[in-house]
Amino acid sequence: MSMITSTLKAGEVARVSGPARIEVIDGRILLVGSVYGRGSSLVIHELRSYSLKALTETKLGIFLGSGGSFDVVDSSTEVIDDWLRVAEAVNEDFTTSKKLKIVVVGPPESGKTTLTAFIANYLRDRGINCCIVEGDVGQEDLAMPATVALAVVDKPFIWQRELSFSEFRFVGCISPRNCSTRIIASLVDLINRALFRGCDAVVVNTDGWVSGRDGISYKLELLRWIKPTHLIVLDDGLSDLMYSVFHDMLKIIKAKPPTQPRIRSREERQRLRTEAYKKYFMNSSVRTLQASKVGLVGVLPLNCVEVSVSKLVEMFPELYSIMPHVVRACKDEKELTLLVKSPLHVGLLDALRNEMYLKYSTKLFIFNVGDLVRCLVGVVGEGMSEVAVGIIEDVRFEENDTLIKLRTPYEGLIKGLISSNIKLDEEYREVRRGE
Numbered sequence: 001m002s003m004i005t006s007t008l009k010a011g012e013v014a015r016v017s018g019p020a021r022i023e024v025i026d027g028r029i030l031l032v033g034s035v036y037g038r039g040s041s042l043v044i045h046e047l048r049s050y051s052l053k054a055l056t057e058t059k060l061g062i063f064l065g066s067g068g069s070f071d072v073v074d075s076s077t078e079v080i081d082d083w084l085r086v087a088e089a090v091n092e093d094f095t096t097s098k099k100l101k102i103v104v105v106g107p108p109e110s111g112k113t114t115l116t117a118f119i120a121n122y123l124r125d126r127g128i129n130c131c132i133v134e135g136d137v138g139q140e141d142l143a144m145p146a147t148v149a150l151a152v153v154d155k156p157f158i159w160q161r162e163l164s165f166s167e168f169r170f171v172g173c174i175s176p177r178n179c180s181t182r183i184i185a186s187l188v189d190l191i192n193r194a195l196f197r198g199c200d201a202v203v204v205n206t207d208g209w210v211s212g213r214d215g216i217s218y219k220l221e222l223l224r225w226i227k228p229t230h231l232i233v234l235d236d237g238l239s240d241l242m243y244s245v246f247h248d249m250l251k252i253i254k255a256k257p258p259t260q261p262r263i264r265s266r267e268e269r270q271r272l273r274t275e276a277y278k279k280y281f282m283n284s285s286v287r288t289l290q291a292s293k294v295g296l297v298g299v300l301p302l303n304c305v306e307v308s309v310s311k312l313v314e315m316f317p318e319l320y321s322i323m324p325h326v327v328r329a330c331k332d333e334k335e336l337t338l339l340v341k342s343p344l345h346v347g348l349l350d351a352l353r354n355e356m357y358l359k360y361s362t363k364l365f366i367f368n369v370g371d372l373v374r375c376l377v378g379v380v381g382e383g384m385s386e387v388a389v390g391i392i393e394d395v396r397f398e399e400n401d402t403l404i405k406l407r408t409p410y411e412g413l414i415k416g417l418i419s420s421n422i423k424l425d426e427e428y429r430e431v432r433r434g435e
């Protein structure tokens with residue numbers, strides 16, 4: 001990588017796209033709400049782009065990797081001044097007696113993550129104790145995907161991945177569609193934790209599901225429970241809608257989305273998630289847990305109402321042929337759930353399902369032990385709080401107990417596990433996304 005230099009006049013704006021490193025040789029720039037002076041060195045990830053503004057005449061040293069770019073642009077085509085206006089409007093409302101809860105909403109790639117960082121940096125620069133709650137479970141940049149996390153903003157940063165999270169809640173989904181209740185509960189819980197920890201301003205990032213009736217209803221519900229002081233909206237139509245709903249209840253500020261964002265493909269988003277999982281599990285090891293000693297929240301069919309295999313054949317002679325494969329059976333009034341050692345013939349299962357339903361009005365569900373392996377789970381410690389994330393590596397049925405091998409970086413006491421439908425391969429790629 002060779003260095004090029006560029007000198008910007010005061011007020012000039014440049015757009016930089018990663019992979020790149022920028023060194024401030026002389027002068028001062030504003031980047032994502034923070035001011036960087038002489039000697040600062042800033043790294044831009046290959047999947048990110050940003051605009052920066054020279055605050056005085058500034059000389060920059062620029063190192064570009066393959067695909068990276070640096071261009072001085074017409075400042076009227078850039079959003080930096082608009083975002084400064086937004087951050088200033090929020091800052092003006094701060095008083096020591098009034099805590100700020102700022103929620104950023106908008107469609108995918110509208111700049112939510114960057115504007116969240118911009119506002120947080122701007123407020124921190126002005127001496128406000130600021131926290132971030134990252135609520136986009138698919139592109140969660142503080143802890144890892146499938147969680148909602150809280151970080152105290154204790155230094156200037158460009159991308160949330162540079163901060164360390166202080167706590168998180170395990171949601172177990174990477175799309176909000178089937179998880180909206182868990183996301184809302186996690187957000188409210190962590191915002192309260194942030195206020196309890198002494199944060200004077202909490203900036204909350206959200207996912208980009210804002211279209212269709214379901215998406216809109218979910219966002220309105222989320223806001224109803226968070227009760228923000230400020231709502232920042234990165235879309236004209238959406239801001240009109242929010243205004244019509246909340247105009248007398250909270251301050252709504254419209255912000256401009258970046259004109260030339262670095263759009264990420266589905267594969268690139270997946271790669272970012274894999275990077276995050278890998279980083280989290282880098283220093284993990286495998287622990288063996290006894291299922292009888294840990295609470296299993298939703299880890300079906302390990303935590304259901306069990307019936308003995310012999311009783312099962314008495315009740316349902318039709319199941320006789322598959323009994324040697326069954327390691328566990330659970331039954332309630334309407335459903336029968338079987339855990340089998342290895343996958344069974346699909347045609348046979350369909351026939352059994354039909355027969356069970358027609359004869360007994362009982363729905364038959366069959367899981368393989370292999371379905372549980374490499375699933376992501378939340379790890380619960382004392383006080384019912386999530387302390388870590390784990391991956392189930394193996395489940396073994398011994399005579400007296402079921403043994404769960406769990407990969408996790410956590411070394412403390414484990415009281416429970418929370419299930420998810422997300423399954424990762426050995427390279428931490430999602431082989432099942434749990435939607």
Ligand SMILES: Nc1ncnc2c1ncn2[C@@H]1O[C@H](COP(=O)(O)OP(=O)(O)O)[C@@H](O)[C@H]1O
Nearest residue numbers: 048049051109110111112113114258260261262
């Ligand atoms: N001012 C800007 N100019 C160009 N690209 C930007 C700017 N601000 C953000 N981006 C890039 O646009 C993309 C989308 O921004 P992001 O904040 O991740 O949006 P969202 O969180 O809404 O998906 C990212 O690659 C980001 O680096």
Ligand SMILES: [Mg+2]
Nearest residue numbers: 112113136139
């Ligand atoms: Mg985002």
